[in-house]
Amino acid sequence: MSLQSAVVLANTALEPDTLTTIEELDDFFTSYEYSGRHERTLEELEQVRALRPVLRALMLAERDDAVEMVNTMLADAGAVPRLVRHEPYDWHIHACDPDADLVTRLTVETAMAMIDVIRTDEMSRLGVCADDDCDGIVLDLSRNRSRRFCSTTCGNRNAVAAYRARQSDTA
Template identity: 65%
Template sequence: MLFAHDTEASLQAAVALANSSDEPGEPLGSEADLSAFLAGWSYSGRIDADAIELEAVRRLRPALKELLLAERDTAVEIVNGMLARAKALPQLQRHDALDWHLHAIDPDRPLDERVVVETAMAMVDVIRADEMSRLDRCAADDCDDVVLDLSRNRSRRYCSTTCGNREAVAAYRARQKA
């Protein structure tokens, strides 16, 4: 494992949110989709599961994408700003089936604020480990999504198997034409 479990989970959740759409079945497709997404990533604390919360989380996508794709120095500025605005106070917590991990915001604060702080805290680990290269844009020509590469050999280039397969088929067809 490259990072602590909570860091990896926060990064994966942030990438999924940044890459999501409002389509049904997507993490931000509906209130029910958001609730299922949050349960799958073990988000704790206050969850209102209403239209206001869904819209607030949807509005996070550009900021999450900007942070996840930023150069290291820019990411530092963004993270520091996010943590300062939230008045984050990192503390060790243990709940549910999870061992000690960091929380930096009161669990009763709105979900969108908690997502921002958890993502910022995860990025602190990425920045300190000088592992910004683990985050990049999808290598597919027609995709602008974020890729999180947690593989040992740093080989992940596509945001999903769909993009990877589409590029492989296109390359195969191009070779066949030649």
């Protein structure tokens, strides 16, 4: 879930920007079931917004570059993995204190998720949307690695364009 939320967070920076208010940050925080401190301030919102290009760069980096980025993120945050349990989850890993600021927790959780992507050599699961007019990040968790678009909107737009092209060819 941390990797999916990081992709969604990075993609909020696309036009139109969908992370411009504290309410939108609240919705993101709630939707991805984050726990811990959430200040609900403009300063926190701006810090999260500033994190988006960092997450994008990490998820689109080459494997060895991603390793360096992950190690730096974890070191800078003073990450110390430990097992925790809280509702609605059984034992799982948190690598920073729940009182750490939201940006630190988002950074560390994304870095921890990327460890598995890097370790299993699955960087190809992350890429850029196949829509020519979109730069969204795609997280392809499909069995056959067939996901090409960042959203249903981009997929539908391309399906309609392909249909229209086929129709004009037969006309």
